[in-house]
Amino acid sequence: MIVPDTAEKIKSMEIRGAGRIGRAAAEALRDHAVSLSARDPGSFRQEMERAAAILLATRPTAVSLPNAVHIVMAGLEGATSAEAAQAGVIRRAEEFIRSSQNAVEQIAKFGASHIRDGDTILTHCNSEVALGCIIEAHRQGKEIEVFATEVRPRNQGLITIRTLNDAGIKTNFIVDSAVRSFIHDIDLVVVGADAVTVNGAVVNKIGTAQVAHSAREARVNMIVAAETYKFAPRTILGELIRIEERAGSEVLPDEIARTLPHVTVRNPAFDVTPANYIDLIVTEKGAIPPQMAYVIIRDYLGWGIDTFHETFGPESPNGE
Numbered sequence: 337m338i339v340p341d342t343a344e345k346i347k348s349m350e351i352r353g354a355g356r357i358g359r360a361a362a363e364a365l366r367d368h369a370v371s372l373s374a375r376d377p378g379s380f381r382q383e384m385e386r387a388a389a390i391l392l393a394t395r396p397t398a399v400s401l402p403n404a405v406h407i408v409m410a411g412l413e414g415a416t417s418a419e420a421a422q423a424g425v426i427r428r429a430e431e432f433i434r435s436s437q438n439a440v441e442q443i444a445k446f447g448a449s450h451i452r453d454g455d456t457i458l459t460h461c462n463s464e465v466a467l468g469c470i471i472e473a474h475r476q477g478k479e480i481e482v483f484a485t486e487v488r489p490r491n492q493g494l495i496t497i498r499t500l501n502d503a504g505i506k507t508n509f510i511v512d513s514a515v516r517s518f519i520h521d522i523d524l525v526v527v528g529a530d531a532v533t534v535n536g537a538v539v540n541k542i543g544t545a546q547v548a549h550s551a552r553e554a555r556v557n558m559i560v561a562a563e564t565y566k567f568a569p570r571t572i573l574g575e576l577i578r579i580e581e582r583a584g585s586e587v588l589p590d591e592i593a594r595t596l597p598h599v600t601v602r603n604p605a606f607d608v609t610p611a612n613y614i615d616l617i618v619t620e621k622g623a624i625p626p627q628m629a630y631v632i633i634r635d636y637l638g639w640g641i642d643t644f645h646e647t648f649g650p651e652s653p654n655g656e
């Protein structure tokens with residue numbers, strides 16, 4: 337039951353945020369592997385692939401999910417027995433979870449070094465790694481103040497302000513549309529990412545692109561905190577990141593929507609900020625200009641243009 341259970345929690349956003357989604361998927365695959373009693377590697381693989389497909393179908397945008405699944409499923413490669421396949425998956429899952437946790441800590445350190453004493457920081461949505469940078473800067477004794485947005489329609493900003501409050505950081509809570517009004521009080525924007533494309537564009541919570549636009553107009557620097565497994569290998573071949581569109585009822589209650597037959601509610605959950613709006617992407621391997629995204633995909637995720645063609649064949653840019 338662990339896989340359908342985790343899948344449901346990801347779908348309903350009980351588990352949310354790209355990093356947590358990736359780790360939850362790895363844990364679910366590991367626990368599924370432990371529970372399987374397949375006798376041969378072929379049927380073990382089939383069972384694992386079924387489980388992976390259920391997890392992959394939950395939310396389409398956070399690339400941490402397919403990357404985590406790909407990394408864990410690579411544990412099946414070369415296994416000549418069901419036991420070896422099981423051990424491979426468990427080992428890969430545990431490695432992924434550990435390295436993801438280490439990445440969060442490492443990024444906090446690198447990110448904090450870009451935050452100066454006295455800075456006022458704006459953050460949007462609830463990002464574990466973006467908050468990690470801010471909290472680490474505060475822990476180092478830097479006097480900082482934060483503006484956090486509400487994040488309509490799911491109000492992830494509430495989670496953010498609770499975390500900042502618990503850390504004892506002076507925080508201002510604003511509606512999303514107040515960003516431009518306050519942008520001249522801001523020294524630095526720090527956000528997370530659901531996906532980073534090969535050309536350095538960042539996909540993150542809806543509204544991030546507007547924040548970036550205001551920041552650029554006001555000449556305020558913007559940094560993105562993102563583990564390397566948020567980088568999207570398939571964008572090498574031109575595949576676009578799918579932007580999840582969620583139920584209109586998250587924005588407008590059904591009982592009101594029913595009275596407005598000519599109104600359609602649109603509710604995209606993410607948007608795309610172009611690379612030239614972003615000053616730095618802070619990964620666990622170091623901070624890079626967004627234009628260097630391909631290097632992360634090639635050198636740290638192991639996907640070059642050639643490996644793609646070898647694995648999926650040249651005819652399929654979607655790798656399908």
Ligand SMILES: O=C(COP(=O)(O)O)[C@H](O)[C@H](O)COP(=O)(O)O
Binds near residue numbers: 463
């Ligand atoms: O956009 C969101 C969450 O969207 P949702 O709430 O719809 O999942 C976060 O900014 C990124 O996932 C990064 O988060 P993290 O740094 O925690 O991975």
